[in-house]
Amino acid sequence: EADIYQTPRYLVIGTGKKITLECSQTMGHDKMYWYQQDPGMELHLIHYSYGVNSTEKGDLSSESTVSRIRTEHFPLTLESARPSHTSQYLCASSGVKETQYFGPGTRLLVL
Amino acid sequence: GQQVMQIPQYQHVQEGEDFTTYCNSSTTLSNIQWYKQRPGGHPVFLIQLVKSGEVKKQKRLTFQFGEAKKNSSLHITATQTTDVGTYFCAGPYSSASKIIFGSGTRLSIRP
Numbered sequence: 001e002a003d004i005y006q007t008p009r010y011l012v013i014g015t016g017k018k019i020t021l022e023c024s025q026t027m028g029h030d031k032m033y034w035y036q037q038d039p040g041m042e043l044h045l046i047h048y049s050y051g052v053n054s055t056e057k058g059d060l061s062s063e064s065t066v067s068r069i070r071t072e073h074f075p076l077t078l079e080s081a082r083p084s085h086t087s088q089y090l091c092a093s094s095g096v097k098e099t100q101y102f103g104p105g106t107r108l109l110v111l
Numbered sequence: 112g113q114q115v116m117q118i119p120q121y122q123h124v125q126e127g128e129d130f131t132t133y134c135n136s137s138t139t140l141s142n143i144q145w146y147k148q149r150p151g152g153h154p155v156f157l158i159q160l161v162k163s164g165e166v167k168k169q170k171r172l173t174f175q176f177g178e179a180k181k182n183s184s185l186h187i188t189a190t191q192t193t194d195v196g197t198y199f200c201a202g203p204y205s206s207a208s209k210i211i212f213g214s215g216t217r218l219s220i221r222p
C-alpha cells in the first residue's frame with residue numbers, strides 16, 4: 001500500500017547531539033517537504049525538494065539540512081540539537097495534483 | 112509576500128451547532144485545499160477546489176471557493192465530537208510547487 005513513513009516517532013536527546021529524522025514514501029512522488037509544528041500551532045515549511053538532487057530552504061529559518069539522493073527518501077539532519085529544536089517534525093509528499101500526504105510525524109524533545 | 116490568512120483562530124461550539132472557518136489569500140489562487148488535523152495527529156487532506164465559485168460537499172461539510180479565487184470557506188453543519196481538530200486551508204505559492212498553509216482554526220466541541 002502506498003504510504004509515507006517517518007522514523008523515529010518519538011526522540012528524546014541531549015543538547016549537542018547529531019540526529020537524523022527519516023522520511024520515506026512509496027507513492028513515487030517527486031515533491032517532498034519538511035514542516036515544523038508546535039502542538040496546535042501553524043505548520044512552518046523548513047525544507048522542500050522538487051526531485052532527486054533538488055533541495056530548497058523553506059519559509060522558516062532552520063539549522064537543519066536535508067538531502068534527496070533517492071526519490072523515495074528525504075532525511076532531515078540536525079548537526080547539533082538544542083532545546084529550541086524541540087517540536088514536532090512532519091514530512092509530506094505530493095504528486096501532480098499538489099495535494100500533500102503527511103507522515104505521522106516525529107516528536108523531538110531536546111534536553 | 113504571498114499570505115494565506117485564516118479566521119477564526121479558535122472556535123468552541125456546543126455539539127450540534129454549526130461551524131465555519133474562513134480563508135483569505137493576498138493573491139489569486141489556482142486552487143485551494145483543505146486539511147484536517149486531529150489532536151496529536153497529522154494533517155489529512157480533505158478536498159481540493161479548483162473552479163471559481165465552486166461548492167463541494169462531503170456529508171456535513173461544505174466547501175466553497177470564492178468567485179475571485181482569493182477566499183474560501185469550510186462550513187460544518189451540526190457538529191459532532193468527531194469533528195474536533197484543527198482545520199487548515201492551503202494554496203499554491205505563486206509559480207513554485209510548494210503550498211502555503213493558513214494558520215488553522217482549532218475547533219473544540221462541548222458534548
